[in-house]
Amino acid sequence: MSYCKCLDCDNKFCAFGILSKSEIRLLCNNHAEVKFKKNEIIIKQGALTTNVVYIKSGIVKEHMTGPNKKEEILQIAKAPFFLGIHSIFSDRVNHYSSTALEDTTVCFINSEILKKLLKSNGEFAYQILMYVCKDQINNFHHCVNKVQKCLHGCVAETVLYLADKIYEKDHFRLSVTRSDIAGLIGTSRECVSRALMKFSNDGIINVNNKHIKILNRSLLQKISEVG
DNA sequence: GCATTAACCACAG
């Protein structure tokens, strides 16, 4: 039997750890690992969905061009993460695009094989379902928050999100532009710039081009909560 | 009415 490198993969999503050796081999024979550089498109809105993409390492954005042809950012996420898993049982095309924000390593996994595993291994399906549900809940919260909070609340929330969930540091270098942040919260890049500038002048954060440092976390949280 | 908020535009580093 040929060597299966998936068996030794140390970047496995927890659900993959549940699979048996033969299931891993099946996966291995139907996947391809690809590296993407910053700003390369991983999946394109409108293209046919033949694979689910598992992000092994890196940071990506999911974005969708809406009816007025303006682009909105759905989510900024980092590994471990799935792209296109929602599309697996829906249409034959991707409903949104995904672009690497940092150098990213992904695995393309054949959709049919993944479906097969979901059918045959209940525990695996359970883990994947849990993942999809969590992702959905996050999106619901994001959706409601961005509609109800006003500008400063949205920007404060985004800064906290980036610090806590993406970079996991209070001092980080942005891998997104201000336009990206604007697209994420449904505002204009000018407003994001002004809000960051205001926070900076008020001593809540330190802004130096792409570098952001949180100085007064409790106040930032307050602004995020009050909106 | 007047103040505030935020979007849009144009222009400049």
Place this chain on the structure above:
DNA sequence: CTGTGGTTAATGC
């Protein structure tokens, strides 16, 4: 890609 200033429309008090 960003920051700034001016303008305008909508909304709140």
